[in-house]
Amino acid sequence: xxxxxxxxxxxxxxxxxxxxxxxxxxxxxxxxxxxxxxxxxxxxxxxxxxxxxxxxxxxxxxxxxxxxxxxxxxxxxxxxxxxxxxxxxxxxxxxxxxxxxxxxxxxxxxxxxxxxxxxxxxxxxxxxxxxxxxxxxxxxxxxxxxxxxxxxxxxxxxxxxxxxxxxxxxxxxxxxxxxxxxxxxxxxxxxxxxxxxxxxxxxxxxxxxxxxxxxxxxxxxxxxxxxxxxxxxxxxxxxxxxxxxxxxxxxxxxxxxxxxxxxxxxxxxxxxxxxxxxxxxxxxxxxxxxxxxxxxxxxxxxxxxxxxxxxxxxxxxxxxxxxxxxxxxxxxxxxxxxxxxxxxxxxxxxxxxxxxxxxxxxxxxxxxxxxxxxxxxxxxxxxxxxxxxxxxxxxxxxxxxxxxxxxxxxxxxxxxxxxxxxxxxxxxxxxxxxxxxxxxxxx
Numbered sequence: 001x002x003x004x005x006x007x008x009x010x011x012x013x014x015x016x017x018x019x020x021x022x023x024x025x026x027x028x029x030x031x032x033x034x035x036x037x038x039x040x041x042x043x044x045x046x047x048x049x050x051x052x053x054x055x056x057x058x059x060x061x062x063x064x065x066x067x068x069x070x071x072x073x074x075x076x077x078x079x080x081x082x083x084x085x086x087x088x089x090x091x092x093x094x095x096x097x098x099x100x101x102x103x104x105x106x107x108x109x110x111x112x113x114x115x116x117x118x119x120x121x122x123x124x125x126x127x128x129x130x131x132x133x134x135x136x137x138x139x140x141x142x143x144x145x146x147x148x149x150x151x152x153x154x155x156x157x158x159x160x161x162x163x164x165x166x167x168x169x170x171x172x173x174x175x176x177x178x179x180x181x182x183x184x185x186x187x188x189x190x191x192x193x194x195x196x197x198x199x200x201x202x203x204x205x206x207x208x209x210x211x212x213x214x215x216x217x218x219x220x221x222x223x224x225x226x227x228x229x230x231x232x233x234x235x236x237x238x239x240x241x242x243x244x245x246x247x248x249x250x251x252x253x254x255x256x257x258x259x260x261x262x263x264x265x266x267x268x269x270x271x272x273x274x275x276x277x278x279x280x281x282x283x284x285x286x287x288x289x290x291x292x293x294x295x296x297x298x299x300x301x302x303x304x305x306x307x308x309x310x311x312x313x314x315x316x317x318x319x320x321x322x323x324x325x326x327x328x329x330x331x332x333x334x335x336x337x338x339x340x341x342x343x344x345x346x347x348x349x350x351x352x353x354x355x356x357x358x359x360x361x362x363x364x365x366x367x368x369x370x371x372x373x374x375x376x377x378x379x380x381x382x383x384x385x386x387x388x389x390x391x392x393x394x395x396x397x398x399x400x401x402x403x404x405x406x407x408x409x410x411x412x413x414x415x416x417x418x419x420x421x422x423x424x425x426x427x428x429x430x431x432x433x434x435x436x437x438x439x440x441x442x443x
Contacts, residue, residue, distance in 0.1 A: 004159060005077065005219075005299040008308060014315055017296070020161035022288030024152060027168035028200050028204070029280035034176045035193045036277045038183045045270055046351075047190045050130035052273035053113075053121050053257060056250035058138050058145075061106050063246025068099050070294065071239025074379050075231060077295040080157070080219060081302025090305025091235075092154060096212075098232055099150055103143035110139035121254060134194045141198030144205030151208035157295040158218035167207050175200030225345040237383040245374070248394035255402050256414065263411050264352065271353040272414075274342040275360055282327050286368040289320060290375035297379035304362040306441040313442040316372060324368040330360035350409075359415040367421040373429035380440050385432050394423035 003017050040048040060310050072095040118131040148171070155164030156360040182192025185237070210223045236243070253276070260268030293316050300308045343350040370393050374431050377386035401417025409416060437443035 005080065005157075005295055006303070009296065009312060009315065011204055011315055014293070014296075014312070014319070017161065018289050018292030020165040021152070021156055021292035021300065022285055024161070024165045024168040025284035025288035025291065026281060027165070027172040028148070028152070029284045030172045030176065032279055033277045034172075034179050035197055036273065038179045039190060039193050040274075042183045042187075043189050043193070046127055047134075047193075048273065049269050050123070050127050050134060051193065052129045052217045052253075052276075053123055053271055054118065054135045055125070055139075056253040057110070057117060057121075058135070058142070060247050060250035060303050061110060061142060062145050062149060062338070063243050063250075064106065064144035065099065065104060066153075066246055067243035068095055068235055069150035069153035069239065070291070070375070071235035071237065071383065073157045073295055074238045074298045074381055075235050076154070076220070077157045077298035077379075078302035078381060080392045081299040085219065087224050087312070088219070089221055090225040091164035091228070091231050091439065092157075092220050093222045094228055094231060095235055096147070096150065096209075097225070098153075098227070099146060100143060103146040106146075107139050107142040108143060111136050114139065122258070129396055130190050134190050137191065137194035137198055139302040144198075145201040146205070147209065148201055148204035150399040151205070151212075153291055153294070154212075154220060155208070155218075156292055158212075158220040160218045161292065163211070164208075167204060171204035172198045174203050201374075226377060234297075234381075238378055238381055239387075240383045240387040245390040245394050248391060248398075252395060252398045252402070255399065259406060259414055260411075263406065263414070267349050267352055268411070268414075270343070270349055271356055271402070274339060274349075274353045275357050275415075277342060278331070278338050278357065282331065282364055283367070283371070285293075285323060285327065286371040289316075289323070289368075290372045293372070294375050297376060298381070301380055301440065307414060309440070309442050313376070316376075317369070320368045320372045327368075328361060328365040331364055332358065335361065355396070356411075359412065360418055363418040363422045366426045370422060370425045370429050373433065377432065377436075382436070389425060389429055389432065392428055393421060397421035397424040 003013060007013065008018070035051060036048065039051055067241065072091070073316070076088045076092050079091060114132055114135045115128075118128055118135065121131075123131045152164055152168070155161060178196035178199055179193060182188045182196055188194060188195070209222070212220060215221070253272075256272050257269050260272055264271070296312055297309065300312065335354060339350060339354045339357055343353050370389060374386045374389040374393075377383075398417055398421040401420040402414065405413030405416050405420065407413070433443070
């Protein structure tokens with residue numbers, strides 16, 4: 001039975017609705033993870049470090065899609081809740097068309113300036129050449145990657161989360177199969193990794209355009225529209241927290257790499273990259289849940305259905321707290337096999353990564369609340385609060401942790417920085433929940 005945004009959500013129905021976006025985000029995270037596995041095991045440590053150095057730049061630009069997707073989804077779902085379906089489709093179409101133009105421009109800039117960017121990040125000799133080869137191929141597919149990030153949100157708003165999951169699975173399988181063929185069979189090295197990732201992103205970005213441009217039974221369809229600077233600005237403002245999160249994550253990754261290069265050398269960069277691969281899977285659960293619940297919150301806020309909004313707030317917070325505890329337990333229990341997937345070939349690298357991951361994993365206990373809290377305020381069209389949570393959590397608190405804690409604890413301080421950041425952000429998130437509960441009538 002099709003679940004509609006206007007439904008009353010029990011725990012069971014809420015879980016059924018968000019399971020598709022959770023699995024979708026997990027599939028999307030496989031792009032980087034699969035590349036990392038094949039590059040580390042079939043190409044070598046230098047190429048593996050190159051992927052980890054250039055990926056923060058790629059993800060930072062790709063965050064444009066998250067910004068427009070999450071912010072635009074909040075605008076469109078609120079408009080649907082107000083009963084203006086035609087206007088909602090015009091907003092949706094305008095945002096997609098605008099994103100295509102923006103994505104092409106950034107793709108060109110990325111290709112042109114990749115060498116100086118890679119040099120600025122500290123890449124030299126073969127590491128620099130690998131960064132350029134991998135990055136330029138990835139930037140060619142950047143428009144499709146940005147569109148894929150946008151449609152992940154709009155599929156849920158269109159009441160088609162399962163279709164988004166299917167497309168993500170197809171894209172993920174495409175990437176994984178081509179990674180195996182290009183690296184394990186043809187031995188194309190880092191070129192094969194980049195082409196495989198790009199092909200997967202093309203699948204994830206182009207199929208949704210075809211679907212929404214044809215007649216379909218969803219709530220959304222690409223149609224004729226006019227450019228609206230105000231709606232684009234509103235969407236970008238609403239989604240600024242997601243943009244801030246991804247940009248901050250990219251900048252923080254660069255800072256981690258700088259600090260680890262000084263303290264632990266190339267092994268430190270590789271270890272951090274491995275921890276991030278495992279982190280992608282766990283974060284995908286929190287992000288998928290947040291993406292899945294956002295249109296529901298936006299719709300019922302627009303419809304002024306405050307009893308359902310209260311119910312969604314209570315149920316979502318309960319589920320995200322339980323998930324954080326369970327994921328922390330799983331991470332600590334299965335740390336050895338999770339780390340060995342990427343570092344089993346190097347004993348020194350494995351030991352460093354395993355020790356770091358055991359400390360880092362404690363942060364999963366608090367991370368989900370902060371991620372969902374930011375998305376919750378995005379869905380309420382309060383981009384300022386959402387962005388504040390994200391900026392403090394992903395940048396300010398982490399910068400403090402990265403530079404201060406290593407002075408006290410050495411390399412352990414690098415891994416403890418995320419715990420300090422998430423705990424500090426948790427206090428901020430709880431404060432915003434309390435201060436805004438009467439304004440939005442969710443508690």
